[in-house]
Amino acid sequence: MQPDFPITRDILLIGGGHCHALVLRQWGMKPMAGVRLRVINPSPIAPYTGMLPGAIAGHYTIDQIMIDLVRLCRFAGAEVILDRAVGLDPVAKTVALASGRSVAFDIASIDIGITSDLPQTEGFTDHGVSAKPLGGYAAKWEAFLQTAPEAPNLVIIGGGVGGVELALAQAYRMQQTGRRPTITVVDRNAQPLGNMGPKARAGMVDAMRRYGVDLHLNAHPVRILADAVELSDGTRLPSDFTLSVAGSRPQDWLQDTGLDLHQGFITVGPTLESSARDIFAVGDCAHLSHAPRPKSGVYAVREAPYLFHNLRARAAGAPLRRYQPQRDYLKLASLGDKRALAEKFGLRSGGAWLWWLKDNIDERFMAKFRDYPAMSAPKLPELRPRDLGAVMGAKPMCGGCGSKLPSGALGRALAVLPGADPDKTPGDDAAILRGPDGAQVLSTDHLRGFVSDPWLMGQLAAIHSLGDVWAMGAVPQLALAQIILPRASDVVGERFLADILDGAQSVFGPAGATLGGGHTTYGAEMVVGFTVTGTCAQPVPKRGAREGDVLILTKPLGTGIILAAEMQMIRPRSGLLGPIWRDCLASMARPMVADAAILTPVARAMSDVTGFGLAGHLCEMLGEGLTATLDHAALPVLDGAEGLAGQGVASTLAPANRAALRPEWHGPREDLLVDPQTCGGLLAAVSPAQADATLADLRAAGIPASIIGRVEGDPA
Known part of the structure; x- marks a missing residue:
């Protein structure tokens, strides 16, 4: 956020996919004045697809394959909203969230990936595991390893490259733990690995033979049980862990957005813009109408510079750039152990050196999100008071209660107050107004912004202000707001205020307090506070x-x-x-x-x-x-x-x-x-x-x- 310039545009990134992660990093290096950048993602971390088979095999920890979106958004100066998008209105320019909130935008981009679950298959929701989203699968796999039997049965639904890679990774990890697994890959086609050339396919099938991974072709699951998978050809496969990697399915809520879709995926043109102006889509959730390509993280990574330019260009009213994907790319597939197979233009190669190459590429990508350039401290003027540097400190001042006046200074300042009226006492945590029927407690509190999401800031400030009322045993009664907003256009300022009040009301309403009004003003940064009252018989x-x-x-x-x-x-x-x-x-x-x-x-x-x-x-x-x-x-x-x-x-x-x-x-x-x-x-x-x-x-x-x-x- 640029505090020196009024905010006039809201850019919203829906999803924390690879493309959006790279855009956020670029934004941190080159922010745009006057823009509030916001990110919606249900998790504070996002997995890197390329390293997932290595993590399942045990070559990486789960933490090593995760992008920390919270640190990334702080670097980018972006507001992070930990929630899931469940709807979008391209006309009103709002996004509906799973929590019930609604978020407005001027320009938006969607990078929510795909899912490989099988909701139409009986029993999958209760007993199956979807490989996408990746984070949930990785966590469930680690949990399964803690309780897996000595000779577990595993079924992988989907015989594409991703399914076979994960089958080999699971086989390797099981062998390392001393277990003797039976692993079966199920595919509805007559041959697996349909997107690979004959030579590469033969290499992957040979790896499956080495690990004892079976293939069951020309069948699909019709029912998932707690301990088995029933197939369309009548076969019943025992299964202690059933994983679906069966193709790529778009998220269901896209169907109701009114955007042009292709088989459920958002149709975009060369500028990555959808059928609705100001709404872009990238990564696996998008369909490139001008150059259709299979789903691959490679394209999401290559789209990032174009999306970064086009979001800023649209905000500035400048021309957009056109993205043309490459015709083919180097495909590197893991083979369970630290070996890999490569294919490009139908040519195949394999071996340990390719794992080294793959690991090197993946490590360079993740290094972009590990350490960020340090924030430069404000330069002290040449002529200054001797204690200016000591008072400023080497670190930024905290928000929330960390920015309070120290207790010593506060106590000395309060010592000048006159003596208390017995019916109107300073009280302890709150002032007390005594009456014939009990007492009313009165307190005020405000917080310097420490989270950039105004809704969350309103919620937390309301809880914090009620703390004194609750501590004195009183029932909340009334609240008045004191809000300082960062400089913004009238439209964006209205959004700020509406979010803060909505977040606060989510606390005051259930607590029994009425939010009765207050005061707002623009200032250098967001500050949210409330004066609150409560009643009790005896504090x-x-x-x-x-x-x-x-x-x-x-x-x-x-x-x-x-x-x-x-x-x-x-x-x-x-x-x-x-x-x-x-x-x-x-x-x-x-x-x-x-x-x-x-x-x-x-x-x-x-x-x-x-x-x-x-x-x-x-x-x-x-x-x-x-x-x-x-x-x-x-x-x-x-x-x-x-x-x-x-x-x-x-x-x-x-x-x-x-x-x-x-x-x-x-x-x-x-x-x-x-x-x-x-x-x-x-x-x-x-x-x-x-x-x-x-x-x-x-x-x-x-x-x-x-x-x-x-x-x-x-x-x-």
């Missing part, structure tokens, strides 16, 4: 814990570390950042209506864990003469947070949180204790007699709560 205090009380926490720690890693595009030493970030957001996006309902009747003290970290907020809960002992092993932690902390990743507020604590807080898991949380959990002090039953109630409600320690007397 739950922050300071009310007693010696012996049990401490219960309802959400895992680590959001500040993970959000900082995403902002800095950190590559974890193990695993991928995308799934870590996705799971972090899922935890943050869980409202705490049920948490508060269960804890309010039993909590002697309660607070929501936010910017000052678990340690800071726990200190606020402990009255004079009290301390607390934490069970570090019991602390719930988000997956990946501890590993990232070990790499030195921390929120910009963490050092100030650490400095505000007494020395005895330093110790194991210190980074997690001082990590600022956004949309953190409720921390409650409960009497020992009620703790176990309360924890059981929380967990029965699906809340990942934990007992993390006890309140004790201070020996000092």
Whole structure:
């Protein structure tokens, strides 16, 4: 996103296929001012097709074949929406998502790949595995390997190059684990490998013989069972793992888009534009009407420079480029072990050196998405205050609660406030207005943008603002919005605001609060906040814990570390950042209506864990003469947070949180204790007699709560 220029166009990439991944990388190197680039994909990672057989055979880990779309989108300055497209209106220019959301665009491109499932075959949905999408197949294969019998039966439906490659890969992996598999490739044709020349076909069939892979031709499945596949010729094949690689099937929702289709695939011309202006399609989901070609990732990769140019040209009103695919290309097929077979123009070659060549090509492709050019820090002026560099820091300032004023500075500033009226008190987490029938609590909170999706930002800001109301045991009542939008045209500004409010309403509505209005303005960046009220008979205090009380926490720690890693595009030493970030957001996006309902009747003290970290907020809960002992092993932690902390990743507020604590807080898991949380959990002090039953109630409600320690007397 270009903050120095108003946003006037929305470009939407639907799907995270190879072509779109390359376009995103090019966009990061050469962004276009005035354009908001958005990406819709159901997963935070996308598999690279070329390395799938190697991963199934065990030559690569699953992580090694995945493109981390979250890191890629941060590099590209693109907004990522983790959802699945299920519909498109080319006239209204909107995309319907599986979650029920609708996303508007000015220009769009579709790169959603294909599927190889067999929904028309009885039993496939329950007992079969589709090779595409690739990510699901790879995960199910790894799971199967953990439980497979000594002599498993495997059936692969589809005798094309992809089916045979995967059959050989599965055979090799099974042999490496000491198992004795029976593998059968089923194809409806009279001969397999129909797209290969005679010499290459003979080489692949010879490899199948070496691995003992059987061929069953002139038949197709009519029924998939949990332990068998029934074929059209009456054969019943035992099967512990049934995989479909049977050709390429377009995704069903394309049928209702109104776009011109060819056998279900989107028809495009030389410019890669569909029958609807401003809607492009690339990769396997597209049909090149001017030059039909078989489905292959090679064409998707070659289309990327043309799509990159044409998206920008359409936004600028410039001429489009025409793409003409090559007539043939080098086909490299894996043979199970580290050997490969090559074919081009009917000529065939094979051997270990071709595996080296294939591995080298694949590695060069994946290297494009492993490390990105570092973001250059703003250059300090020659004449400047001596402490300017120290205050700026070496890393970008965090969003969310990581951008809060440190507790020390905040406390000193608040000390100038006049004394409180007993009927209008500052309260603990929220101000309290007392009346004859109870109390009304009032709180305000806002967040500097840390996710670029306005809908998600509205949702998370609403949850975060309600945290103080829930922590005081109040029922949410009313919310007023305070929203700063990045500079944009009226049309794009309206989309921003509508998304934010819709995301917020998805929280306030079920929580029982009315979103009653507010204020909006344009500014340098997106900031979303809400003033909220709630009612209760008697507020739950922050300071009310007693010696012996049990401490219960309802959400895992680590959001500040993970959000900082995403902002800095950190590559974890193990695993991928995308799934870590996705799971972090899922935890943050869980409202705490049920948490508060269960804890309010039993909590002697309660607070929501936010910017000052678990340690800071726990200190606020402990009255004079009290301390607390934490069970570090019991602390719930988000997956990946501890590993990232070990790499030195921390929120910009963490050092100030650490400095505000007494020395005895330093110790194991210190980074997690001082990590600022956004949309953190409720921390409650409960009497020992009620703790176990309360924890059981929380967990029965699906809340990942934990007992993390006890309140004790201070020996000092």
